[in-house]
Amino acid sequence: MITEFIGVTSEKVKNVVEKELVRRFADSIGDLHPIYIDEETGKNSRYGKNIAPVTFPRVFRSGEVDGLNLPNKGLIHGEQIYHYNRPLFVGEEVYCYSKIEDYFEKEGSTGKMGFLKMKRYGEDTEGNIIFTEESIIIITETVRRSMNV
Numbered sequence: 001m002i003t004e005f006i007g008v009t010s011e012k013v014k015n016v017v018e019k020e021l022v023r024r025f026a027d028s029i030g031d032l033h034p035i036y037i038d039e040e041t042g043k044n045s046r047y048g049k050n051i052a053p054v055t056f057p058r059v060f061r062s063g064e065v066d067g068l069n070l071p072n073k074g075l076i077h078g079e080q081i082y083h084y085n086r087p088l089f090v091g092e093e094v095y096c097y098s099k100i101e102d103y104f105e106k107e108g109s110t111g112k113m114g115f116l117k118m119k120r121y122g123e124d125t126e127g128n129i130i131f132t133e134e135s136i137i138i139i140t141e142t143v144r145r146s147m148n149v
Contacts (some may be wrong), residue, residue, distance in 0.1 A: 002068070002116060003105040012095040012123070019060065022052045022102050042090070052085035055080075057124030057133055062120045063098035070116075074143040078115065078136035085129055094122045094130060097111060102124075111141030 026036040034041035035051055042050035088094065102117040120133040139147070 002100075003101040004112065005065055005068050006102060007033060007064050007100065008068070009099045010065045010097045012097045013061045013063045013074065015060040015096055015122075017052050017056070017092050017094060018092050019050070019090050022056065022090055025056055025059060026053055029055065030084070037088075038068060041061070047087060047089065051092040054082055054084070056088060057094075057120065057122055057131060058094070059083070060096045060120075062098045065098060065100060068128045069147075070101065070139075071143055071146065074146075076138035076140065078133075078138045080136075081134045081135075082131055084131045088122070088130060093125055095125070095127075096120060096122045108141070112144060113141065114139035114144055115118065 023037045026032050031053055033053075033131070035045055037050065038054060039050065042048070045051075099119045099121070100116070102112060105112045105114050107113075116137040116139060118135050118137065120135070121129055121131055122131045122133075123148050
């Protein structure tokens, strides 16, 4: 049962905000603001360096919650919210981990749907939280049955 994972946290995983990956990410979302890719703009900004786009943490690895075996297919992305204490700086190391916040079910037109609420954290090398990401994963009746939930 997924509810037994509420409160469980994954291990921390080291990620690096790589310059080229930021450039490619900015290009893929169609936002080539100079603060992301131009070194001179970064140096002259209030941060003194380049930063990553707000949704950039989607490319970070954040560890696995042991025993929570979600399928690779059939899940629906329901919601995603970011909260930042400061921007992500190009070149910095970020340690990310996930926590299962909640799980509940609702009856839909095609059967029960599960709603898995997760929270991801990104910390700097000193353990200060840079960002959090809250997301909802929707698990359809078909997927729930294949998972025996």
